[in-house]
Amino acid sequence: MAVTRKQTPYHHRGLREALIASGRTLLEEKGLRGFTLRECARRAEVSHAAPAHHFDSINDLLAEIATRGFGELAAAMSAEARRAGTDASARLVGQGLGYMAFAAAHPMLFRLMFNRETDDFETPALAAAAKAARELHFAAVETAIPQATAEVKVRMSDFAWATVHGFITLVLDSQIGAGESSRALKARSLAMLAAMAETVVRSGRVPD
Amino acid sequence: MAVTRKQTPYHHRGLREALIASGRTLLEEKGLRGFTLRECARRAEVSHAAPAHHFDSINDLLAEIATRGFGELAAAMSAEARRAGTDASARLVGQGLGYMAFAAAHPMLFRLMFNRETDDFETPALAAAAKAARELHFAAVETAIPQATAEVKVRMSDFAWATVHGFITLVLDSQIGAGESSRALKARSLAMLAAMAETVVRSGRVPD
DNA sequence: TGCTTAATTTGACAGCAGCAAGATTGGATC
DNA sequence: GATCCAATCTTGCTGCTGTCAAATTAAGCA
Numbered sequence: 001m002a003v004t005r006k007q008t009p010y011h012h013r014g015l016r017e018a019l020i021a022s023g024r025t026l027l028e029e030k031g032l033r034g035f036t037l038r039e040c041a042r043r044a045e046v047s048h049a050a051p052a053h054h055f056d057s058i059n060d061l062l063a064e065i066a067t068r069g070f071g072e073l074a075a076a077m078s079a080e081a082r083r084a085g086t087d088a089s090a091r092l093v094g095q096g097l098g099y100m101a102f103a104a105a106h107p108m109l110f111r112l113m114f115n116r117e118t119d120d121f122e123t124p125a126l127a128a129a130a131k132a133a134r135e136l137h138f139a140a141v142e143t144a145i146p147q148a149t150a151e152v153k154v155r156m157s158d159f160a161w162a163t164v165h166g167f168i169t170l171v172l173d174s175q176i177g178a179g180e181s182s183r184a185l186k187a188r189s190l191a192m193l194a195a196m197a198e199t200v201v202r203s204g205r206v207p208d
Numbered sequence: 209m210a211v212t213r214k215q216t217p218y219h220h221r222g223l224r225e226a227l228i229a230s231g232r233t234l235l236e237e238k239g240l241r242g243f244t245l246r247e248c249a250r251r252a253e254v255s256h257a258a259p260a261h262h263f264d265s266i267n268d269l270l271a272e273i274a275t276r277g278f279g280e281l282a283a284a285m286s287a288e289a290r291r292a293g294t295d296a297s298a299r300l301v302g303q304g305l306g307y308m309a310f311a312a313a314h315p316m317l318f319r320l321m322f323n324r325e326t327d328d329f330e331t332p333a334l335a336a337a338a339k340a341a342r343e344l345h346f347a348a349v350e351t352a353i354p355q356a357t358a359e360v361k362v363r364m365s366d367f368a369w370a371t372v373h374g375f376i377t378l379v380l381d382s383q384i385g386a387g388e389s390s391r392a393l394k395a396r397s398l399a400m401l402a403a404m405a406e407t408v409v410r411s412g413r414v415p416d
Numbered sequence: 417t418g419c420t421t422a423a424t425t426t427g428a429c430a431g432c433a434g435c436a437a438g439a440t441t442g443g444a445t446c
Numbered sequence: 447g448a449t450c451c452a453a454t455c456t457t458g459c460t461g462c463t464g465t466c467a468a469a470t471t472a473a474g475c476a
Contacts, residue, residue, distance in 0.1 A: 012423080012424080013423095031325040033240070033241075036462090036463070036464090037463080037464065037465095038462085038463065046425095047424065047425050047426075048425095048426095048463095048464090049424075049425070049427095049464095049465085049466085050423080050424055050425080052464095052465075052466085053422080053423060053424075054423095057464080058464070058465095111323065111325065114377070114378075114381045114383065115319065115323060115381065116381045117239040117241055130383065134383065155396070155399050155400075155403070156403075158375065158384055158396060158399075158400060159371070159375075159400055159403050161374070161378065162370075162371050162372075162375035162384075163367070163371050163374060164370075164374070165377065165378060166369070166370035166372070166373040166374020166377065167366065167367075167370035169322070169373065170322075170369065173322045173323065173324045174324055175322065175338065175342065176366055176369075176370075188363070188366060191363050192363075192366060192367055192370065195364075195367050195407060195411070196367075199403060199406075199407045203403070220454080220455080221454095223454085223455085244431085244432070244433090245432080245434095246431080246432065246433080247432095254455075255455065255456050255457075256432090256433090256456090256457095257434085257435085257455075257457080257458095258454080258455055258456080260433095260434075260435085260455095261453080261455075262454095265434080266432095266433070266434095
């Protein structure tokens with residue numbers, strides 16, 4: 001009985017990782033609506049039912065991809081903040097830049113991470129990864145306005161995040177800067193971040 | 209030959225509108241991922257192929273639903289701005305409130321309107337409706353800071369929109385205020401809008 | 417070696433979008 | 447009023463999809 005299957009072994013061994021990888025490129029190519037478990041399997045050169053042994057459902061795979069996305073997002077934020085030096089305000093801007101750069105580089109992944117439509121693929125790990133990114137951001141705001149009250153800190157953290165998230169989201173959805181050069185867009189982003197940081201820092205100065 | 213079909217006539221007459229209506233409730237119930245042309249047809253008590261005569265594809269129906277959504281969004285913004293009175297800053301806050309209220313009332317529709325994944329259901333009418341809402345917002349910002357340069361006006365329009373859009377988006381995606389009472393959430397929204405309006409107005413006062 | 421278990425396969429089911437061909441209706445024309 | 451046409455809707459297909467069940471293969475361990 002000649003093994004007609006190519007030289008690929010029956011046991012893939014690293015299928016779980018392979019599926020996450022192929023799933024991620026597929027997501028980036030086709031978007032969530034074009035995302036297919038069977039296509040993931042095809043790209044990993046494996047039968048259509050193989051993924052079932054590594055992921056309970058298609059949502060499970062999506063959750064894993066999103067979870068890792070949050071890890072990368074946090075890393076991108078940290079890296080840019082570090083590059084920005086020691087000034088707290090500059091670090092806040094840097095973190096925002098990292099956030100936007102990640103979203104621009106992986107738009108579909110970014111959408112998946114936040115577009116928690118019906119919560120039907122919420123996972124403890126996913127929730128924890130999202131929370132970690134949030135806390136990274138909150139810490140940066142806290143450092144920028146150490147003397148502010150806890151309530152103001154929370155408020156400004158919301159504010160800064162909403163600004164950055166809203167802007168890049170609208171850009172990705174072609175609502176802002178459609179047809180503009182990436183150079184012009186970058187200038188717009190920086191202006192946005194500057195306005196954000198200024199408002200945050202000012203809130204720390206005003207006694208109430 | 210007894211007519212086994214119920215008393216419903218062969219020609220539905222208002223099928224296009226019926227599909228838009230059933231599609232919209234379906235969307236709100238199941239989200240974009242659970243949205244199905246056949247289920248729309250079923251709810252309109254019509255065969256699965258009937259929609260094809262009114263919409264080229266499922267994306268066509270979604271585009272029409274999204275287009276009407278933008279009309280309603282603009283109406284909600286205008287109504288709240290009117291309620292806010294004549295002060296330009298208050299009107300800006302009111303518009304933001306209307307925006308958020310619409311999104312909170314129709315979260316899935318709101319997501320559909322903006323989640324323009326692969327642009328595969330972009331339509332001239334949809335683009336125009338989105339643009340109308342944008343211009344409504346820009347006009348409000350312009351009125352609030354009439355003496356500012358054109359560039360600052362654009363910048364602040366982006367800024368204000370990003371703030372409001374980002375905040376409500378994060379709330380809908382359970383990233384902000386998860387598990388909070390709607391009362392507390394409303395307070396957070398108002399604080400957010402106040403910070404936004406203050407920044408906009410200040411940008412109009414500073415000479416550059 | 418043989419046995420157990422994990423990993424993968426094939427095959428099936430129901431549901432989906434879109435297409436084609438037939439059935440029914442409403443309205444215009446004669 | 448009768449006839450024809452175009453619009454509307456239905457049934458039935460094709461090739462997808464996710465998920466399940468059963469069969470097959472490989473790996474690890476005694």
